[in-house]
Amino acid sequence: MGTTQPETVPEPKYWHLKTVLSEALDRDFAVGEVLPNERELAARFGVARATLRQALEQLELEGRLQRRRGVGTTVAPPRVGVAVGGARQGWPGEGADGWEAVDAAEALPPAAVVGLLGDAAEQPVHTVRRTRVTHGQSVAAELLYVPTDSVPGLxxxxxxxxxxxxxxxxRELQRLTLEGQDRSVELGSARADDAKELDRLPGAPVLVVTTRYFTAAGTxxxxxxxxxxxTCRLTFGDSGVEIAHEDRAAS
Structure with a gap:
């Protein structure tokens, strides 16, 4: 990492430092690599530790850095991608979709899901729990609600x-003929169970992607x-909203 000091600019000093640090991350560091401590970084860039800390906090908010307890500040892996409005139609678990099945149980669905399932929500449903991991880090957790009538052969x-x-x-769900799906995305706050699954503090910002899968019989x-x-960024294109993968250079 270089020792060039930020020049005098009208923008806040920590913001300019953030840009310099971001370029250094692309050029000099690999994913997962631990950064030097704050005292060393502040000396290299000729800034106060308070200024450096502001820049590091901003980079963490943007998903460029991660602060891991007992490890230090590391370079974050590339942002994970999942299409929200794309043309691809497929059942969960088809092909290499990046998700790992964890568990399944029968229970009544939460109130927020009842309206989406319609009549099928009047009885217990199969609740499948899956996680998505990239570079050894859990980046997403999913609950898939499947009415028992959808998988009678289970x-x-x-x-x-x-x-x-x-x-x-x-596997039983994939035997059905998929007629279509719709998706929505919204910003939310991590609940206690989500936070534990994703290694975040409760209340941390999360993106909630809700998908309904349709057959000729309904949801x-x-x-x-x-x-x-x-771990995500939103892009907008002709196919709709997409949480897109962001490539980063690594040494």
């Missing part, structure tokens, strides 16, 4: 619990996926 004997049962639900499943807001 055998509880063959898959009594755990990841095997979750995969069995997904076959509803997915509620919670993404760490610092």
């Amino acid at each position: 055998s509880a004997i063959d898959a009594p619990a755990g990841p095997a049962r979750a995969r069995a639900v997904l 076959a499943a509803v997915s509620v996926a919670t993404y760490r807001a610092d």
Whole structure:
């Protein structure tokens, strides 16, 4: 990392320092690499530690850095991507979609999901829990709600619990003919269970992507996926809203 000091500019000094640091991250550091401590960085760039701390906090908010307890400040991995308005139509778990099945259980769906499922929500549904991991870091957690009527061929004997049962639900769901899907995305705050899953503090900003999957008979499943807001960015194109992958150079 160079030692060039930020020049005098009209913008706040920490903001200009943030730009200089961002360029240095692209040029000199690899994903997961630990940065020098604050005292060393402040000396290299000729700034006060308070100014440096403001710049580092901004880079953390933008998802460029991560502060890991017991490790220090590390370079964050590239932002994960998931299409929200794209043309691709597919069931959860089809192909290499980046998600890992964790567990499945039968329970009544939460109130927020009842309206999306319609009549199917009057009975317990299969709730499949999945996680999405990139560079060894959990970046998203999903709860997939599947009415029992959607997967009548599911055998509880063959898959009594755990990841095997979750995969069995997904496998049966994929036997159906998908007629379409719709998605919405909104900014939210991490609940206690989300925060634990994503290694965030409760109340941390998250992106909640809700997807409904349709067959000729109606709504076959509803997915509620919670993404760490610092791992995604929104782009807008002809195909709709997309949470796009952001490439970064690494040494």
